[in-house]
Amino acid sequence: MSNKKHFKLTVNGEEQEFLAEPRELLIHTLRERLRQTGPHIGCETSHCGACTVTMNGKSVKACTVFVAQADGADITTIEGLGNPDNLHVLQESFKEHHGLQCGFCTPGMITRASKLLEENPTPTEEEVRFGMAGNICRCTGYQNIVKSILAAASEMNAAKEAAE
Ligand code: FES
Ligand code: FES
Numbered sequence: 001m002s003n004k005k006h007f008k009l010t011v012n013g014e015e016q017e018f019l020a021e022p023r024e025l026l027i028h029t030l031r032e033r034l035r036q037t038g039p040h041i042g043c044e045t046s047h048c049g050a051c052t053v054t055m056n057g058k059s060v061k062a063c064t065v066f067v068a069q070a071d072g073a074d075i076t077t078i079e080g081l082g083n084p085d086n087l088h089v090l091q092e093s094f095k096e097h098h099g100l101q102c103g104f105c106t107p108g109m110i111t112r113a114s115k116l117l118e119e120n121p122t123p124t125e126e127e128v129r130f131g132m133a134g135n136i137c138r139c140t141g142y143q144n145i146v147k148s149i150l151a152a153a154s155e156m157n158a159a160k161e162a163a164e
Pocket of ligand 2: 099
């Protein structure tokens with residue numbers, strides 16, 4: 001007997017409806033069902049943050065959410081932040097300041113950073129490091145990630161001031 005239930009999600013602005021087992025992990029829903037393969041899986045213990053997405057305005061590790069818990073949610077993944085023809089300021093900044101190497105942590109890092117800068121638009125270096133503590137990187141040593149986020153924050157604030 002199938003235990004599938006009907007679920008509805010809005011992912012990167014598009015409504016998605018499907019049948020799934022309630023225990024399906026959101027990261028698998030996003031990657032395998034909805035083909036948003038930017039968010040990655042780096043662990044089985046909720047530490048690495050490679051799976052980070054924004055769900056209903058909060059940074060969430062999608063490996064630690066059942067699809068049943070996400071029913072009706074509004075979700076943004078890296079694919080919804082920007083694309084190669086129209087990069088998000090953070091994507092541009094990570095590129096500019098070498099905030100990535102293998103790129104595996106990057107979708108989660110940038111999705112988290114986008115939220116962090118909403119929570120705190122003018123963070124100090126320490127606040128960036130603390131605010132990003134749920135995201136692990138094995139390549140960069142973090143320094144250039146911090147630089148990328150601080151540079152993106154300055155740029156976003158300058159653009160905001162110019163618009164006022
Ligand atoms: S895959 Fe590591 S925290 Fe989600
Ligand atoms: S760039 Fe490789 S894990 Fe972060």
